[in-house]
Amino acid sequence: MTTSTGKPRRDPVGHPLDHMAQTAAAQDGAESFMLPQAAPVQLVDPDGRHVHNDMYPLPDGQTLLAEYRQLVIGRRVNEQANALVRQGRLAVYPSSHGQEACQVAAAACLQGQDWMFPTYRDTVAVMARGVDPIQTLTLLRGDWHSGYDPYEHKVSIQATPLATQLLHAVGVAHAAKLKGEDTVVLAMCGDGATSEGDFHEALNFAAVFHLPVVFFVQNNQYAISVPLKHQSVAPSLAHKAIGYGMPGERVDGNDLAALLGVLLKGVDRARAGGGPVLVEAFTYRMQSHTNADDATRYRTDEEVQAWLPRDPIIRLRSYLTGLHLLTEQKEEEFARDAETVAARMRDGLNAEVQVDPEDLFRFVYTEKTAQLREQAAKLREELSRETV
Amino acid sequence: MTTSTGKPRRDPVGHPLDHMAQTAAAQDGAESFMLPQAAPVQLVDPDGRHVHNDMYPLPDGQTLLAEYRQLVIGRRVNEQANALVRQGRLAVYPSSHGQEACQVAAAACLQGQDWMFPTYRDTVAVMARGVDPIQTLTLLRGDWHSGYDPYEHKVSIQATPLATQLLHAVGVAHAAKLKGEDTVVLAMCGDGATSEGDFHEALNFAAVFHLPVVFFVQNNQYAISVPLKHQSVAPSLAHKAIGYGMPGERVDGNDLAALLGVLLKGVDRARAGGGPVLVEAFTYRMQSHTNADDATRYRTDEEVQAWLPRDPIIRLRSYLTGLHLLTEQKEEEFARDAETVAARMRDGLNAEVQVDPEDLFRFVYTEKTAQLREQAAKLREELSRETV
């Protein structure tokens, strides 16, 4: 374990009166640095026009084209998963329809050695990072709690208990720092999850230990049925950052270019030892919370319709078409790629899964306890009697 | 339950795009309003001179004189309690020596119908609010978990599990609002407690429900052995306020005049329906965490000495003496009053307490369960055999 990485945490305790004065003096600088820009960062507007921003240059066209392909695939994944729910192949699916730009950017901003900590809604991001679609969907198909090996692509489990994963992300980053690894961790959650105590504790730990974590909040305006204004009355969720001593930034969550700009800057900063940041993406959950939910109970169709023109795919398509980078041929190619993934999902999920009841006992402990050996034997005997 | 109080929580959901724009527009105003002043508010400096502040006029001399008396009593209470620990009459005492201005101001800013939610360290504040000294010390003497009736003076139990009481404070305020009561709630905690998830949830609930709560953090630079800089790297703890959409303010916690100014303003604002505020008092824990602690293990004597000239009593004495409001005669009178309280503490705690083992079962449920009746009977029988 190297002690050379990062600045030492424990410098000698300064004179507390100095601290009082210093803090007051340093405050103005800190404020402008840590508070988000006045409006969410936008680099491509809904009509596909570039919006100039002093701090964030527009990513180059080829990069955007490659990520546009991921957007198209992401949308198709959401559609296919919804269809598989209707066919009874998936128990439930929390769709990221409308949030695909966030999903794609989350995967795109990371390097191979970095870690992603996704939630149940981040299926598209998980797949975009390279995890096998079928393994990703195991959880929702219902044969096991998590279907992929988190170490293979450095993607943690898709967390269900809200905000809890943010602390795991902090821990992975902390271990990476102590071991001298060049790892950045992307910690993802929704707007609702920012109300949980674990959100608070995670941001504070990351800031105090000066860890390479990018907190990425997809503010899709709803936590199931609860709109943002009943979740928080802060000027924005990014305004929480200064309370931990880290910068906060808002970004148009339907603008893939802006997301890439802001997230990459956060990742670079973290990798360079600059500590954590909080990024709030302003976006919208176009569909119900899951297929089990009925969004008409709590929001109007007009509200949803108003977001249609802001669709992340439309605007990037306009922009790239305007640049003549996106051709009809490319569009067809991307659609085919998306179809390939969808087909893989269909085939994989249409195949019957075999579950092994012995698995119930196999992974609870590294070595089965005497009690579990007994219980497993009992079940085995029971099942053998049944099949007789 | 009136529905007329307060503004309705659920106005119709606005257009989300409007919201995005609005928030950005409103942000600048919000920031200057919610961020703390550049330096902690100070109205009387360590040398006893008035410091002018545009927002906070100096409280009048008679008020300050009356509260100075409370300071003197508070200091005496701390000393007496420490002595009682040495004599084995109290098991332990977390002293507020050095923080007496915060303690006195906490009681002074509230009206009779208001509620105080103190911690284990806020004994002086609890007594200043009118709770009987002996009843206050029952917890630390060890005969019951809490010795006073919280309803008598509207002082909740002195909470031990950190930050948990802040949520109770929010609940009392919420009920008061729903019932149309004219009640403000003072929710107290230390710097360390701001790291707990419950702190976050309490501030957010208070803000979202727009409740009359004044959060009062006594930042005494330490959580047991852990200095503030390992607790938070925010510009100040008051900078957390904006992340909840409430104003934050820093105040010199050794300046009783400034504390009264800032807290009273917060209480008035809350009472007028202005919602919650967060006040951070910058102060210092002059003694060990409790008598069981050994502060020399984690801080230097020089550091402690440097705070001596900032003592809250000294500076108010200088100021009031300068005004000729505080005379030698008054000083003697206050010292006598303090001695009376100390004597009451000594006498009360020197008297042997009788505990009743039956009390173990008496208050767990409103009506004893069959199980507890059995267990109580068993204990009774056991004890009767012993005394035979």
Added chain:
Amino acid sequence: MTATATGTTLTFAKALNTALADEMAADQTVVVFGEDVGPLGGVFRVTDGLTARFGEERCFDTPLAESGIMGMAVGMAMNGLRPVVEMQFDAFAYPAFEQVVSHVAKMPNRTRGKVKLPLVIRIPYAGGIGGVEHHCDSSESYYAHTPGLTVVSPATVPDAYTLLREAIRHPDPVVFLEPKKLYWSTEEVDLEALRAGAAGIGRAVVARPGADATLIAYGPAVPTALRAAEAAAAEGRSLEVIDVRSIVPFDDETVCASVRRTGRAVVIAEAPGFASVASEIAARVQERCFHSLAAPVLRVTGFDIPYPAPKLEQYYLPSVDRILDTVDELQWEEA
């Protein structure tokens, strides 16, 4: 809700909803809050229509924070209200654990009864609905082990109504466990009779009389126990089924009277068996009925493993077969 001459056919969820509405109408101080309990009516629709009928100050959504919900409920109860909070799912009550154990359970005792906390913690609870992880935990043992809490779980539609109304009126905090898999079960009930009906907290009931052995169950395990008894009857064995209903306080009298009569007992519960409510029942029955027992008190419980994924839960849950197998182990040859 369909009305017949004798009564009304209600789902379990609707019975709970009716109890909430009736009690809110009867008592102005009852407030309902939690996640998605307002306009949505709760993810199981148990609070459906309450905001519309009683206003958003009586039934409302909170920010997404369970400790916050619980801690705020403590304060509201301190200040004269009767909060009924919903934890969205069993495992999502864990963030509130400190508030429950250190305050909800202890505040009245701590203050020598000066502060009462008449609040209800509703928890959609246990498995059998093919839910993903964290949505199926049987968490009753955590609460039952915590002195100061009252813990109940209805297993029938009438009890859903009666126990919930009683829980809201109860002077002490009640953990109210609603077996999720029963939400959509229906029964014909006479609401007027129920409204006038008798108390349930602290009392177990004989759900099915029998002579040869006693099955002791609560919540989601009760219907399974009843089906097992039905099946056993067909094989000529008469099983008595006790519906515990009230885990704390526990009704030793009813349970022990039955076991003393039958001489044999099996405890059935979905939760992992180790250090559980089922352990407690087995322990106390053998303590109290030792000389009436022809065999040890046995248990049919969940295995000591995390709740399994949907496709495996059938192997985990106490089943009729597993209960009957266990009854067979009660050393009948010696009887």
Added chain:
Amino acid sequence: MTATATGTTLTFAKALNTALADEMAADQTVVVFGEDVGPLGGVFRVTDGLTARFGEERCFDTPLAESGIMGMAVGMAMNGLRPVVEMQFDAFAYPAFEQVVSHVAKMPNRTRGKVKLPLVIRIPYAGGIGGVEHHCDSSESYYAHTPGLTVVSPATVPDAYTLLREAIRHPDPVVFLEPKKLYWSTEEVDLEALRAGAAGIGRAVVARPGADATLIAYGPAVPTALRAAEAAAAEGRSLEVIDVRSIVPFDDETVCASVRRTGRAVVIAEAPGFASVASEIAARVQERCFHSLAAPVLRVTGFDIPYPAPKLEQYYLPSVDRILDTVDELQWEEA
């Protein structure tokens, strides 16, 4: 630490401290953190000197947030470290309950063993030290009921050393319960022998052999049980004392072998008895040893009340007298 020819006299706390230091020296991946464990050395001084010796990156203070500590430990373990965290007191581990139950206990199973969590949760635990509220909870039943956790509690100075080292090396998460009232107890130990010594997790030991009845205890109750056995011996009754040591996994073999031999058993634990580890032990002993039992398995536990204030704890805690009274109830006249 005083050295003699045969060994070293250590306090229980120093034995724990030595185990931490030895394991940190042996394994670079071991990190220690929590509240006040750094320069202060922990409120019980169990981590004394570790920061000085191993640096502030191996032993450090965190912000004051238990869920944060636990959640960060999960992540650190995921990324190759072996965190040993301290919860300052038993009741202050409750804010971390969700992390413990929903992740620490379930992560390895959830990932089919891909993610291992070799971490230790040290908890200064239980009462008997005249502590105020929240500083004396016996919380083992919450953890023991949670599948996926390993739960141990040492009752002797050698076990404090051996079990803690083993816990740190254990591949799965261990809840390590340190009876506070034993911290200052001393024993002469041969550290070299201990360092070479045998495993304890999963194994109970006969702490005192006896013939007439078995006392089954763990953690803080073990010394009390031993004193009871001593007193009983003076009255001519020979009691065997089992120190459970490992609550999960539980050593059925050692416990049942003893009870089958003596025919009588009393379980002793400080925690409230209802739905507790003591219930479990009573339940499983009667399940497994029914035909060897001359009397029901009885329990001496804390009452089902919140832990009392210091001046009342003497009435609450299992005492020698209460144990002997209970042994007297084991129907000796029929034997």
